[in-house]
Amino acid sequence: MLGPLTLLLGCQFVGEVLVRALGAPLPGPVVGLLILLAILTVRDGPDPELRSVSDTLLRYLALLFVPAGVGIVTQLDVLGRNWLAVAVAVLVSTALGLVVTGLVMQRLAGRSA
Amino acid sequence: MNGQFTALFVYLQTTPLLGLGATLVAFQGASVVSARLPRIALFNPMPLAILVLVVLLLVTGTPYSVYFQGGQYVQFLLGPATVALAVPMHANLHHIRRSAHAILPAIVAGAAVAAGSAMAIAHALGAPREIVLSLAPKSVTTPIAMGIAEQIGGQPALAAVFVLLTGLTAVAIAAPLMRLARVRDWRAQGLAGGTAGHGLATAHLLTINETGGAFAGLAIGINGVVTAVLVPLLARLF
Numbered sequence: 001m002l003g004p005l006t007l008l009l010g011c012q013f014v015g016e017v018l019v020r021a022l023g024a025p026l027p028g029p030v031v032g033l034l035i036l037l038a039i040l041t042v043r044d045g046p047d048p049e050l051r052s053v054s055d056t057l058l059r060y061l062a063l064l065f066v067p068a069g070v071g072i073v074t075q076l077d078v079l080g081r082n083w084l085a086v087a088v089a090v091l092v093s094t095a096l097g098l099v100v101t102g103l104v105m106q107r108l109a110g111r112s113a
Numbered sequence: 114m115n116g117q118f119t120a121l122f123v124y125l126q127t128t129p130l131l132g133l134g135a136t137l138v139a140f141q142g143a144s145v146v147s148a149r150l151p152r153i154a155l156f157n158p159m160p161l162a163i164l165v166l167v168v169l170l171l172v173t174g175t176p177y178s179v180y181f182q183g184g185q186y187v188q189f190l191l192g193p194a195t196v197a198l199a200v201p202m203h204a205n206l207h208h209i210r211r212s213a214h215a216i217l218p219a220i221v222a223g224a225a226v227a228a229g230s231a232m233a234i235a236h237a238l239g240a241p242r243e244i245v246l247s248l249a250p251k252s253v254t255t256p257i258a259m260g261i262a263e264q265i266g267g268q269p270a271l272a273a274v275f276v277l278l279t280g281l282t283a284v285a286i287a288a289p290l291m292r293l294a295r296v297r298d299w300r301a302q303g304l305a306g307g308t309a310g311h312g313l314a315t316a317h318l319l320t321i322n323e324t325g326g327a328f329a330g331l332a333i334g335i336n337g338v339v340t341a342v343l344v345p346l347l348a349r350l351f
Contacts, residue, residue, distance in 0.1 A: 008193040015196070026341045027260025029195035034338065036199035046200050054197035057190065061312065062159040063140045064191045065255045067132075067184030069163035069277065071270025073170050074177050078244065078271070085238035089248055090275060093231035094282045095290055097252055097309035101223030101332075102296035105304045108215035 004053035011036045126175075132183020139165045157313070160277060191256040195337075198254075202334040205327060209335075216304065220332055223308040224340045225347070227252045232351055245351050247271035249344045251279045254311045257337040265348045276311065283310025284317045299325040307332025 015032030018024070024031070040046055046054070072079070079086065125131045143161035170180055209216060231248040240248075246267035250258035255276045262272035283306060291302050299322050306314035307329030315333060319326030 008196045011196045012192045027257060029192045030257055030338055030341050032196040033199045036196050037203055040199060040203040054200040057194045057197045061194055064187055064194055065159055066136055066140055066162050067188040068259055068270055068273040070166045072274045073167050075271050082240045082244050085235045085240040089231045089235040090278050090282055092234055093227050094279050094309050095286060096230050097223045097227030098287055098290055098305045099294045100226045101219050101308040102291055102301045102305035103294060104222045105215055105219035106296050106298045106301035109212050109300055
């Protein structure tokens, strides 16, 4: 368990360093994700230990969002003042995103489903 | 007795124990409750746990900063968890290779439209810049969305809430909307769900169609990277 955890944190660390060194507008962990993806491609897949640690982390992914979500208490009045703008923006943009992605993919992917 | 209790509470407020314990207890309680409720996205353990903790903080008058002393230990794991998304992405690489010509344009178009229209609508309806910027990464999985929001000057906490609302919306409207737009290909429906509605839509799709679920899972990771690149450029317009 220690090996895979070190690998994950190492990728994140290198990602954070790269983002800052290059001034890239990307979150460090996303660059870390790409680094790990490159490593996995070279190695031809994760070893069982890495797979089990990442499965465990991702199984509890929902829990990891909770502290940030609770942060809504600090934003209640901002949200209260702008609830209509937020509601319309979320509803319309989600609908547009779904339709555009679906139509472009269906058109380009061809008929063989 | 009362004085002792107050002293104990004052002590606990200075340690991470209270916030960390409350988070774990609330989440496990919410998991038990949601398993007994109808399978609707709103009854996920995550929104339920957040609701319970928010009410708890408001009722006891505990500041968020005190709670976060413990909460930060849970949140820290979002970094390595984001990196770990590479493992399921790697498992789906053969899908990417086979239809890369369609997947990338579809996700880029969907990501740009979702982020751009959310910012434009909120801006037009008079929302402050902080809200507009926090809405930009709303279609992306939460750890990436929070990182993007922080990067462009939004509020990570607001972004997390908008991501949640977006996922719930996508789950609610995807099926009728896809019928209306005549998108029948499951690869396209899955990619649309994952791009516009991240993990919540993916979890929902997995219960309906396996191909749809696989493409949705693929879309989460790719859209995270695509949006992380696109949004800072789009944000300059606002």
